[in-house]
Amino acid sequence: IITSDTHAKEIAISFDLGEHRVRLGGCVKGAGMISPSMATMLCFITTDANIPAENLRKTVLECVEESFNRITIDGDMSTNDTVIVLANGASKMPSIRRNSAQCKQFRHALHWLMLELAKAVVRDGERVTKFVTVKVEGAKTYLDAKKVAEAVCKSALVKSSWNGGDPNWGRIIHAVGYSRARIREELVDIHIGGKAACIGGLQADTPMEQLREVVANSEFEIVINLNQGDAEYTMYSSDLSPEYIDFNRSEYAYWKQARKDGLV
Secondary structure (H helix, E strand, C coil): CCCCCCCCEEEEEEEEECCEEEEEEEEEECCCCCCCCCCCEEEEEEECCCCCHHHHHHHHHHHHHCCHHHECCCCCCCCCEEEEEEECCCCCCCCCCCCCHHHHHHHHHHHHHHHHHHHHHHHCCCCCCCEEEEEEEEECCHHHHHHHHHHHHHCHHHHHHHHCCCCCHHHHHHHHHHCCCCCCHHHCEEEECCEEEEECCEECCCCHHHHHHHHCCCEEEEEEECCCCCEEEEEEEECCCHHHHHHHHHHHHHHHHHHHCCCC
16 A cells, blocks of 8 residues: 555564464555554554454554554644554464463564554655654653653654754754653753763753764664653654655645546
């Protein structure tokens, strides 16, 4: 299934659960209007594991929260968002009990598969040139960490600076400030690619050229430490490019005219 996707996104793995070999495979469609929760995305996963429906449902909800609900491309969503996991038990293994060692192992494999598919969606985002991992650490609560991560990852100014190769930590701390999380600006540290950009809310001593070298890469990581607790949250985002704007400002008008002209 491909619309604005540039290629199919598929992953298949096999692993042992006890004495039985289990298979897990999935595909995902999505490239634009991507933001939690799931957004404009279709994902289909199949397995031959023998896992009861209620057990599978709970496991899927947990894994989705830690994968597809951790990505954003443009902050937009639609009604077209689905993750379906089908299990037929064809591996002939005994039924997987909730909270058992086998259940935890299956969950780990499903989470890995979903997270890799979720990352593939961001990397294949509409006219995306950067894949950015944003880790928020040291928050008072899980919700505070989530608010900060989402504010930074959805900021048009932050994403524009990533596209331009500008390590603008000021825009990042602005997003931290308006996230409505409980913060103290004088405690905030920001590292870009492992290099200090902001320490205690102020400019760090790292030469700007070193930070520019980091954001010139197609993939890099930003760590924001609020230094107020132990809660953390990680999201995966992209840049905002002129090509993304050009693509989306003309896409629907183009297809409407094409239908009118009888081309599609």
